[in-house]
Amino acid sequence: MPVTTDAAARPPLDETRLVGNPALPPDLEVELHATLGSTNARAAERAREGAAEGLVVAADHQTGGRGRLDRTWETPEGTSLTFSLLLRPTVPAASWPWLPLMTGYAVAKALRAGGVEAGVKWPNDVLVGDRKLAGILVERIETPQGPAAVVGVGINVGMAAEELPVPEATSLQVEQGEAADRTDLLVEVLSGVREAYDAWQAGGELGAQRLAESYAEACVTVGQQVRxxxxxxxxxxxxxxxxxxxGRLQVQPAAGSGGGEQVRAVGAGDVRHVRPASS
Incomplete structure (x- = not known):
């Protein structure tokens, strides 16, 4: 993954390298904003207006980012990659909970291709070691054309260690020693997410099984003692x-926890936090 020669440089996203880029799937349309409150909110608005699948809303600087459970966050200008992808899945609604898992897996895969030892934390984070590098928020939107999914991704790119919001966070600059080129990274991640989505949509039961196996292999949560x-x-x-x-996390209750010996499955929508049991 290309990096800048100056770790302090924070150039804006380059629209000229996004429009008509042959490395991007041809059905992706990138709508780039210098500053935006929330890319998910903008993509949802466009979805209700009838925007087609493949719309990408990207912000050079997002001022009102949202995560799970309505948590809000903001990063220094020019240090993060934040975008939302509009999808209109045709798979059964019961399969939609796989969307954040699939996205996290695709993001981690793209980062690993660039030399970052990234893994996925169920259900919607990308980690390096035990520190958060990226988060995903998927929202179902009702539109005149039917339900749609807005897939929001935020990746910490150019933040120095002292700029990280919490000690449990990290950035590509911290991990690689240099700030990644955000425009190139956007192209790589979008291509990976779209490839994974198309395979998931077309693969049927076999494709879903392969995704589940690949995700479980990349998931650092599996095998952990968790709370x-x-x-x-x-x-x-x-x-x-x-x-x-x-797409639910299977947990074998600890002896004496009151859960008995039967494995319990918990869905992302029913979980507030998943943490290592020792934390």
């Missing part, structure tokens, strides 16, 4: 033993 915080104050502790066909 799962559920709504209402309930906590589940045990070993994350796998990902089921519906």
């Amino acid at each position: 799962v915080e559920l709504p209402g104050g309930e906590t589940l502790e045990g070993t994350a033993v796998g990902i089921d066909a519906e």
